Amino acid sequence: MNSTSTSDVIGRRVEVNGEHATVRFSGLVPPVAGLWLGVEWDNPERGKHDGSHEGTVYFKCRHPTAGSFIRPHKVNFGVDFLTAIKNRYVLEDEPKEEETEQIVIIGNKPVETIGFDSVIKQQSQLSKLQDVSLRNCAVNGAGDKGEIAKACPNIRSIDLSKNLLSSWEEVIDIADQLKHLEVLNLSENKLTSPSSSPSPTGTFPTLKVLVLNRTGVTWAEVLRCASGWPVLEKLYLESNNIIISERPTDVLQTVKLLDLSSNQLIDENQLFLIAYLPRLEQLILSDIGISSIHFPDAGIGCKTSMFPSLQYLVLNDNQIAQWSFMNELDKLQSLHALSCTRNPLTEGSKDAQTTRQFIIARIGQLRTLNKCAIEPEERRGAELDYRKAFGNEWKKAGGHQDPEKNRPNEEFLAAHPRYQALCLKYGAPEDGELKTQQPFLLKNQLLTLKIKYPNQHDQKVIEKQLPVNLQERSGMLLLGLCSSNWGRPFPLE
Amino acid sequence: MRECLSIHIGQAGVQIGGACWELYCLEHGIQPDGVVLDGGQDLLAPAKTEPTRASFDSFFCETRAGKYVPRALFMDLEPTVVDGVRAGSYRSLFHSEQLVSGKEDAANNYARGRYSVGPEILDLVLERIRKLAEHCSGLQGFLIFRSFGGGTGSGFTSLLLEQLSVEYSGKTKLDFSVYPAPRISTAVVEPYNSILTTHPTIEHVDCTFLVDNEAIYNICHGKLDLERPSYASINRLISQAASSITASLRFEGILNVDLIEFQTNLVPYPRIHFPVTSFAPILSADSTHHKEPSVSDITAACFEPSHQLVRCDPRLGKYVACCLLYRGDVVPKEVNAAIAATKLRNSIQFVDWCPTGFKVGINDRPPREVPGGDLAEVQRAVCMLSNSTAVAEAWARLGHKFDLMFAKRAFLHWYIREGMEEGEFAEAREDLAVLEKDYEEMGRSL
Numbered sequence: 001m002n003s004t005s006t007s008d009v010i011g012r013r014v015e016v017n018g019e020h021a022t023v024r025f026s027g028l029v030p031p032v033a034g035l036w037l038g039v040e041w042d043n044p045e046r047g048k049h050d051g052s053h054e055g056t057v058y059f060k061c062r063h064p065t066a067g068s069f070i071r072p073h074k075v076n077f078g079v080d081f082l083t084a085i086k087n088r089y090v091l092e093d094e095p096k097e098e099e100t101e102q103i104v105i106i107g108n109k110p111v112e113t114i115g116f117d118s119v120i121k122q123q124s125q126l127s128k129l130q131d132v133s134l135r136n137c138a139v140n141g142a143g144d145k146g147e148i149a150k151a152c153p154n155i156r157s158i159d160l161s162k163n164l165l166s167s168w169e170e171v172i173d174i175a176d177q178l179k180h181l182e183v184l185n186l187s188e189n190k191l192t193s194p195s196s197s198p199s200p201t202g203t204f205p206t207l208k209v210l211v212l213n214r215t216g217v218t219w220a221e222v223l224r225c226a227s228g229w230p231v232l233e234k235l236y237l238e239s240n241n242i243i244i245s246e247r248p249t250d251v252l253q254t255v256k257l258l259d260l261s262s263n264q265l266i267d268e269n270q271l272f273l274i275a276y277l278p279r280l281e282q283l284i285l286s287d288i289g290i291s292s293i294h295f296p297d298a299g300i301g302c303k304t305s306m307f308p309s310l311q312y313l314v315l316n317d318n319q320i321a322q323w324s325f326m327n328e329l330d331k332l333q334s335l336h337a338l339s340c341t342r343n344p345l346t347e348g349s350k351d352a353q354t355t356r357q358f359i360i361a362r363i364g365q366l367r368t369l370n371k372c373a374i375e376p377e378e379r380r381g382a383e384l385d386y387r388k389a390f391g392n393e394w395k396k397a398g399g400h401q402d403p404e405k406n407r408p409n410e411e412f413l414a415a416h417p418r419y420q421a422l423c424l425k426y427g428a429p430e431d432g433e434l435k436t437q438q439p440f441l442l443k444n445q446l447l448t449l450k451i452k453y454p455n456q457h458d459q460k461v462i463e464k465q466l467p468v469n470l471q472e473r474s475g476m477l478l479l480g481l482c483s484s485n486w487g488r489p490f491p492l493e
Numbered sequence: 494m495r496e497c498l499s500i501h502i503g504q505a506g507v508q509i510g511g512a513c514w515e516l517y518c519l520e521h522g523i524q525p526d527g528v529v530l531d532g533g534q535d536l537l538a539p540a541k542t543e544p545t546r547a548s549f550d551s552f553f554c555e556t557r558a559g560k561y562v563p564r565a566l567f568m569d570l571e572p573t574v575v576d577g578v579r580a581g582s583y584r585s586l587f588h589s590e591q592l593v594s595g596k597e598d599a600a601n602n603y604a605r606g607r608y609s610v611g612p613e614i615l616d617l618v619l620e621r622i623r624k625l626a627e628h629c630s631g632l633q634g635f636l637i638f639r640s641f642g643g644g645t646g647s648g649f650t651s652l653l654l655e656q657l658s659v660e661y662s663g664k665t666k667l668d669f670s671v672y673p674a675p676r677i678s679t680a681v682v683e684p685y686n687s688i689l690t691t692h693p694t695i696e697h698v699d700c701t702f703l704v705d706n707e708a709i710y711n712i713c714h715g716k717l718d719l720e721r722p723s724y725a726s727i728n729r730l731i732s733q734a735a736s737s738i739t740a741s742l743r744f745e746g747i748l749n750v751d752l753i754e755f756q757t758n759l760v761p762y763p764r765i766h767f768p769v770t771s772f773a774p775i776l777s778a779d780s781t782h783h784k785e786p787s788v789s790d791i792t793a794a795c796f797e798p799s800h801q802l803v804r805c806d807p808r809l810g811k812y813v814a815c816c817l818l819y820r821g822d823v824v825p826k827e828v829n830a831a832i833a834a835t836k837l838r839n840s841i842q843f844v845d846w847c848p849t850g851f852k853v854g855i856n857d858r859p860p861r862e863v864p865g866g867d868l869a870e871v872q873r874a875v876c877m878l879s880n881s882t883a884v885a886e887a888w889a890r891l892g893h894k895f896d897l898m899f900a901k902r903a904f905l906h907w908y909i910r911e912g913m914e915e916g917e918f919a920e921a922r923e924d925l926a927v928l929e930k931d932y933e934e935m936g937r938s939l
Binding site: 088089131132133135159161185187211213236238259261284286314316339341352356369370371372373 | 718720721780781783787821826872873
């Protein structure tokens with residue numbers, strides 16, 4: 001399989017010394033004699049130019065230093081699937097201990113057969129394979145038709161990441177032959193988008209898990225292929241620069257887990273487009289740069305109809321800095337586990353314990369926070385502390401122990417949507433609870449005095465702060481004046 | 494054939510046991526009530542050749558009703574923890590006779606576990622073990638799970654092990670011990686209990702796999718994004734290590750390592766039987782499929798202190814022997830390459846008199862994780878057991894703490910009043926000092 005005729009070679013994925021590239025050109029590049037291949041590297045800095053040489057444009061690259069010309073013999077076009085499997089899984093011929101001879105009669109003459117056992121052994125090894133990894137094995141395609149189905153039909157899970165597959169058609173050629181395929185990992189392959197006609201349904205009839213991390217796939221391409229994944233449960237799309245452009249209407253309806261980590265172009269409005277996937281239970285949105293969220297269909301204290309089945313939300317490594325975010329999460333109907341470490345909201349504050357408590361208090365149905373179960377005592381403590389912490393604010397905003405007079409303003413209700421519910425649960429906070437204890441600092445023990453000269457009006461009124469112990473003899477204040485301008489005591493009014 | 498009995502002693506032993514059996518059931522496709530899932534664990538019948546049940550039998554006993562019952566015994570001197578198992582989600586898995594509890598606990602006191610409260614329940618425990626052993630056609634040995642620091646785990650275990658040596662001489666005994674964490678202490682008298690239990694049991698145990706809570710706590714916090722690791726998380730990690738160690742006994746593999754092979758390859762002298770356990774890869778479940786570490790990645794990771802389940806620095810010591818137990822999608826070619834690369838690394842030094850030192854086991858069953866667990870499911874994993882002179886550091890630490898307290902005879906009266914003598918303390922400490930010397934001797938060049 002090393003034809004380098006122009007028509008076959010353009011678009012093929014190749015490997016050169018560990019670096020992957022796509023062939024964009026094949027032919028002569030004068031003045032140097034001989035055949036050259038023009039490749040566009042995956043790594044945009046690996047190359048020397050953008051496909052043009054001495055003024056002539058031979059091919060185009062997305063990046064000015066992503067292109068190179070290479071001699072064909074230096075380039076590895078890869079091997080087919082079956083060769084790769086045999087390379088990895090078939091045990092090398094071991095030294096034979098006994099040569100088992102079998103006598104077979106061929107045309108009246110007995111003939112010895114030697115070595116058949118090892119061939120049979122090899123084949124039986126392959127047919128037993130269920131969980132296969134061909135990561136970085138230079139797989140470029142399915143090979144001869146039907147061979148995979150004959151040799152290893154029982155494969156259930158296959159890791160084809162970082163190979164030389166160049167199109168969805170090639171993937172389908174392989175998967176068609178694996179009737180029991182449940183898990184497929186195609187990360188780090190650059191697959192050309194499938195032709196406009198949707199792939200026939202039933203291509204991946206048993207596929208439950210599909211991993212497409214770092215493939216550069218677009219949302220539109222995902223939806224186009226998704227009709228071929230009727231029972232898909234887990235879809236991983238990490239680091240693809242995805243922009244969610246449309247709502248999945250008839251596809252992806254069985255998906256329970258969706259991983260969109262490290263797709264920095266996703267914003268909160270795009271999330272609405274995936275908000276109606278009926279079975280979505282786990283959504284991973286780590287490192288997407290999100291800072292706010294708002295569910296417009298639900299008012300304060302109400303539940304949203306979006307993400308109806310979402311149970312576990314992962315928001316680590318984002319830009320969440322406002323408590324309003326947590327308030328919004330309370331609107332999710334089924335949410336009971338949340339991970340939100342390494343956000344400005346949780347990192348900045350010195351008191352991690354209080355931050356945890358406030359998150360627990362703001363999201364009523366949460367049972368697990370940052371992989372740590374919330375015991376009933378912890379929830380009770382958190383809610384009580386939260387209620388106490390904002391009690392004064394509540395009162396200032398119009399809150400009152402007497403339900404008739406209890407009318408906190410809109411601003412407060414928006415900032416603390418669960419406050420009223422907590423008051424119902426535990427009772428409104430008592431005044432005694434709310435008196436803030438001033439810490440025993442010297443500055444809190446100072447009295448500010450304004451000293452006025454009764455007889456010298458041109459002197460300014462001086463303000464001084466002096467430490468005073470008011471519990472000493474009543475009425476008498478002893479002043480110690482430390483200013484050098486004053487030498488003598490004087491009467492006070 | 495080749496049955497193994499697991500005995501879980503004390504709170505630590507019982508709770509780790511819960512995590513272990515939960516994982517084993519998942520790996521074998523057994524449901525919480527002991528019934529195998531429809532079709533068994535191999536959904537594709539043609540792929541099965543010889544009966545894989547034979548190995549599965551080493552840990553589970555099949556009853557006439559078609560249920561699978563673990564070959565295990567859970568015991569504690571007080572009822573609370575074992576009641577947790579009796580009422581937990583796996584209550585129908587165990588027969589009530591396998592769950593033994595007393596009424597009065599050992600109160601973190603070795604002397605109570607060994608001399609006063611322990612002996613009252615000893616006969617019952619031995620009888621139950623006898624019953625389990627009767628169901629075995631070829632008992633290979635015992636796996637004991639316990640902690641060093643607790644009263645039951647230290648005291649009762651030493652009592653039990655002496656009796657087991659008498660009744661079942663010739664059977665292997667392996668010990669999974671929770672070593673007291675250096676900086677996170679649950680009991681002040683842990684050093685006493687640990688050293689007191691090590692002295693009598695060292696002759697009766699063939700190999701002890703040490704794990705310490707602090708090392709695992711740091712792993713959970715640093716690598717798994719757990720804000721406050723709970724004992725449940727810690728126990729799950731320990732159960733993964735235990736599963737890797739016992740995988741060869743429960744599944745047929747390409748390269749099997751059974752109980753006796755561990756000893757033959759890891760233990761150079763009878764007393765030097767404390768390998769350090771490491772585990773790789775350790776990836777958070779939220780990052781599933783973000784990385785797929787290769788065989789060489791996970792092999793190299795095992796040699797990093799951050800992957801060890803015990804705090805000590807093997808870079809400061811020398812390796813005597815290493816046992817690498819791979820599971821999942823692992824090909825012998827890649828293992829050889831990974832080991833060759835390891836041998837070239839300068840930071841990994843072997844003692845002069847044992848240059849080769851690598852024992853490899855490969856099991857093709859992939860590592861599994863319980864639903865809702867913290868670890869990502871990966872295609873391959875490795876558990877490394879390495880006998881290194883650096884473990885002496887852990888003993889020295891413990892000895893130092895013991896000395897500080899013993900010099901003042903602090904807390905001693907709690908032990909004396911249960912029938913112990915000061916002499917026993919001194920003797921135990923002596924023994925530990927000799928052990929440290931033995932390790933030092935081993936590391937010296939020829």
